[in-house]
Amino acid sequence: MSPSPAPAAPRPPLRVALAGIGVVGGGVVRLLETNRDLIARRAGRSIEIVAVSARDRHKDRGIDLSPYRWEDDMDALVAADDVDVVVEMIGGADGSALTLARHALGAGKALVTANKAMIAHHGLSLARLAEAKDTPLKYEAAVAGGIPVIKAIREGASANLIARVYGILNGTCNYILTQMERGGASFADALADAQAEGYAEADPTFDVDGIDAAHKLSILAALCFGTRLDIGAVTANGIRGLIAADIREAEALGHRVRLIGMAERDQNGLYQHVQPCLVPADHPLAYVPGALNAVVAEGNFVGRLFFEGAGAGAGPTASAIVADIIDIARDEYGPAFAMPVDALDAAPVADAGARVGKHYVRLIVEDRIGVLAEIATAMRDAGVSIESFIQRGTDEEDGVVIVLVTHEGPTRAIEAALAALAASDHVVGTPMRMPILAL
Amino acid sequence: MSPSPAPAAPRPPLRVALAGIGVVGGGVVRLLETNRDLIARRAGRSIEIVAVSARDRHKDRGIDLSPYRWEDDMDALVAADDVDVVVEMIGGADGSALTLARHALGAGKALVTANKAMIAHHGLSLARLAEAKDTPLKYEAAVAGGIPVIKAIREGASANLIARVYGILNGTCNYILTQMERGGASFADALADAQAEGYAEADPTFDVDGIDAAHKLSILAALCFGTRLDIGAVTANGIRGLIAADIREAEALGHRVRLIGMAERDQNGLYQHVQPCLVPADHPLAYVPGALNAVVAEGNFVGRLFFEGAGAGAGPTASAIVADIIDIARDEYGPAFAMPVDALDAAPVADAGARVGKHYVRLIVEDRIGVLAEIATAMRDAGVSIESFIQRGTDEEDGVVIVLVTHEGPTRAIEAALAALAASDHVVGTPMRMPILAL
Numbered sequence: 001m002s003p004s005p006a007p008a009a010p011r012p013p014l015r016v017a018l019a020g021i022g023v024v025g026g027g028v029v030r031l032l033e034t035n036r037d038l039i040a041r042r043a044g045r046s047i048e049i050v051a052v053s054a055r056d057r058h059k060d061r062g063i064d065l066s067p068y069r070w071e072d073d074m075d076a077l078v079a080a081d082d083v084d085v086v087v088e089m090i091g092g093a094d095g096s097a098l099t100l101a102r103h104a105l106g107a108g109k110a111l112v113t114a115n116k117a118m119i120a121h122h123g124l125s126l127a128r129l130a131e132a133k134d135t136p137l138k139y140e141a142a143v144a145g146g147i148p149v150i151k152a153i154r155e156g157a158s159a160n161l162i163a164r165v166y167g168i169l170n171g172t173c174n175y176i177l178t179q180m181e182r183g184g185a186s187f188a189d190a191l192a193d194a195q196a197e198g199y200a201e202a203d204p205t206f207d208v209d210g211i212d213a214a215h216k217l218s219i220l221a222a223l224c225f226g227t228r229l230d231i232g233a234v235t236a237n238g239i240r241g242l243i244a245a246d247i248r249e250a251e252a253l254g255h256r257v258r259l260i261g262m263a264e265r266d267q268n269g270l271y272q273h274v275q276p277c278l279v280p281a282d283h284p285l286a287y288v289p290g291a292l293n294a295v296v297a298e299g300n301f302v303g304r305l306f307f308e309g310a311g312a313g314a315g316p317t318a319s320a321i322v323a324d325i326i327d328i329a330r331d332e333y334g335p336a337f338a339m340p341v342d343a344l345d346a347a348p349v350a351d352a353g354a355r356v357g358k359h360y361v362r363l364i365v366e367d368r369i370g371v372l373a374e375i376a377t378a379m380r381d382a383g384v385s386i387e388s389f390i391q392r393g394t395d396e397e398d399g400v401v402i403v404l405v406t407h408e409g410p411t412r413a414i415e416a417a418l419a420a421l422a423a424s425d426h427v428v429g430t431p432m433r434m435p436i437l438a439l
Numbered sequence: 440m441s442p443s444p445a446p447a448a449p450r451p452p453l454r455v456a457l458a459g460i461g462v463v464g465g466g467v468v469r470l471l472e473t474n475r476d477l478i479a480r481r482a483g484r485s486i487e488i489v490a491v492s493a494r495d496r497h498k499d500r501g502i503d504l505s506p507y508r509w510e511d512d513m514d515a516l517v518a519a520d521d522v523d524v525v526v527e528m529i530g531g532a533d534g535s536a537l538t539l540a541r542h543a544l545g546a547g548k549a550l551v552t553a554n555k556a557m558i559a560h561h562g563l564s565l566a567r568l569a570e571a572k573d574t575p576l577k578y579e580a581a582v583a584g585g586i587p588v589i590k591a592i593r594e595g596a597s598a599n600l601i602a603r604v605y606g607i608l609n610g611t612c613n614y615i616l617t618q619m620e621r622g623g624a625s626f627a628d629a630l631a632d633a634q635a636e637g638y639a640e641a642d643p644t645f646d647v648d649g650i651d652a653a654h655k656l657s658i659l660a661a662l663c664f665g666t667r668l669d670i671g672a673v674t675a676n677g678i679r680g681l682i683a684a685d686i687r688e689a690e691a692l693g694h695r696v697r698l699i700g701m702a703e704r705d706q707n708g709l710y711q712h713v714q715p716c717l718v719p720a721d722h723p724l725a726y727v728p729g730a731l732n733a734v735v736a737e738g739n740f741v742g743r744l745f746f747e748g749a750g751a752g753a754g755p756t757a758s759a760i761v762a763d764i765i766d767i768a769r770d771e772y773g774p775a776f777a778m779p780v781d782a783l784d785a786a787p788v789a790d791a792g793a794r795v796g797k798h799y800v801r802l803i804v805e806d807r808i809g810v811l812a813e814i815a816t817a818m819r820d821a822g823v824s825i826e827s828f829i830q831r832g833t834d835e836e837d838g839v840v841i842v843l844v845t846h847e848g849p850t851r852a853i854e855a856a857l858a859a860l861a862a863s864d865h866v867v868g869t870p871m872r873m874p875i876l877a878l
Contacts, residue, residue, distance in 0.1 A: 027740070031598055031740050034600075034739070034740075035598060035599065035600055035739070035740070038600055038665070039597075039598060041665060041778050041782055042597050042665070042777050042778055043597075044773070044774075044778065044779075140595075146738075146740075146741035146742065146744065147595075147744060148590075148591050148594070148595025148596065148744075151587075151590060151591070151594055151595050152587050152590070152591060152595070152746075155587070155590055155762060155765070155766060155771070156579075156586075156587025156590050156591070156762055157587065157758070157762070158478075158481050158482075158761075158762050158765045158766075159470055159474060159478060159757070159758045159760075159761035159762050159764075159765060160474065160758055161473075161474055161477055226477070226480060226481070282728070284723070284726060284747060287723060287726050289721070299585075299758060300473070300474070300754075301466070301470050301473075301474070301585075301754040301755065301757055301758040301761075302585035302748065302749065302754065302755045302758035302759075303585065303748065303749045303752075303754065303755055304748065304749075305585065305586060305587075305746075305747070305748040306745075306746070306747040306748065307591075307744075307745070307746055307747075308723060308744070308745040308746075308747075309741065309742065309743060309744040309745060310741065310742045310743075313742075315739075315740040315741065315742065316740065316741045316742055318598070318740055319596065319598045319599055319738060319740040319741035320741075321598075322597075322598035322740075323594060323595055323596070323597050323598050325598075326594070326597045326598060327594060327597075330773045331773075332594070332771045332772065332773055333771065334483070334769045334770075334771055335483075338481050339480050339481055339483065340483075343480055
């Protein structure tokens, strides 16, 4: 045997401080302890937790934090000479999370965060701070939990002009929709089930109204299109308006209802919208069950890429956070949004009303003479062409359910027709409109 | 307005030479031309083709190569001072592809390759050359075409102990199986269709016998488990033995037949096998249609990750190749197999016969008294426990089709039973055995 070359001197450990030790923080501690040796092999150096900080030192977290230095003041993590990376797991768009992030980057520390709200609202200013100090800002866990979709788009699909990016970005909503599919449950019952199972918060607003998905979508859009993050331009409609009949009728039409966040850039500008949609049964998003997340990116050379996995939870989120830390340990990182902030475009907001597509429309009407004519007239007057019209004669929710599928047409026309009908004495509640996802 | 900071000096272009201009090479030229400005923004520098080389200068490739320096001798690409990256698209495990790869890395050039056979057979020695010269060796396009699965596993899932990695790694076979599902076609007819559509070669051996999938699987296994590439340890059974009844009976059992490459590492060693399997209808691999590829990785923190996309073709393959080039342009790369070659384990080959699972077994038998008893006896003697037994009384392929589903048991026992039955005068042809994928 010929002698092996002398091994290179091992690199020093990467020293990590954790701020905020809740469910996710506990997952990160467990992951770094459990997979310690494996991670050191893959990263080429060991990754050491040196300090932790959270609001309540004495809370029982089910993990032993005694090996790590405790800091009551999070800024002590930033000031410490023995900290290379600060991991922000406090949450919230502003407040102490943002203060910590700014201080850490300003001090030239690497910052890893799972905080989608903070990145959606302040990602550009944080990226500027990171650029000024030439230090990494990483946020893989902020979008679609354990799925490495930030990396897949920033790097894996980097050769492509992306036409659109879309997906199931909120596991709570997908769990509720799956429950409604399986059991024919109402939204209220499915939500209660999700709350009992720990998939939904006591106040579910953030999830079911699409706000959480909107944060994630704005981040994906910036990465895919090279545009400035613009959370203010994302429109979000949640799933509260869905009734059991919507799920059933969608199924009868060969579709499934999913809350889809979609961003698309064309000559009219950038469109960013979170809303329930009908997904054709031959599209992979139709098969994403329970609390999973999934993201689709369509590139001009690669075609359609589809990524699925756990969108939340201690383990998957920790997996994404530690992947970011490993990238930093390997020195494999670059600008947070793939290019310097000054190179990002400020895309104009596209006119959503001009968007052309097929739509599902559901109305609940009083069972009386003339109602069908009223609907048909409103559609005709707004220039909406009807492909199919379904009235099964089954009563539900104080009236008769009527479902229409439109031909391709501008969203604005359908909205005009529905606004006219919503004002009618014979239409009960608010009509539901859902785009049918084009393949 | 406050003045902007002076921009950093732009980095010099990354200069690329292409070796082998077939379908994929043409795709790379088109991609780098079409998305040129976009790529320069994302990479932080422009990427320039400076030279090309192929066997036949005068072949009509449908693209204009005149802007680029032509070299008849591929080694001239290696010798050229103005080349930073050599892209190998010649193909074949050995021969001129391997020679070029060795020369390029030996000269300290970066090497990007789509060549799964070469990486499977020579990946370790090439990675050593790259390490010695501290130059990148990248091969995203070698596995699952346009899906960034090498990156997703090397980096995205890097925090996880991977229990198993598996997937649909050959689009030709998946196209054939999908055709058999849809039309009830025979293997021969579906193969002819795939050949007519350009999804299968005139000599389909490499694809339908699982050799191509085996190459890809060995690469995934090395990355997932931190083990030395060992193509010799991969067992491959292709799809030639499948008949229409297998597809039909699998469907009746709530499954679909897919050619699955699977690698799993446990205390018994490393198991690497390509074979047709029954995939349960509630597993996402059951919904992968046509010529697509899909890969599943199961990590101890992230859970199940699923990636789907185009596994071949000029556009998707070029997308993966150029993503590698962009990583190099960004200086975001590290050891080819995630860690230095010397840090990889030499995992023992697991005993495939000891593997426990449920199996689908299909026999064609003569329709005569005593055959059922013979089958039941062979199974009993080998210690195989039967969960279900189906004989529909339909003749096919010179006999009666009998399908069994076993309870969980070692593969060796089923193989022993089938070996005994294959020797029987009443069994026609070779029995088919397929594992049922465990969720």
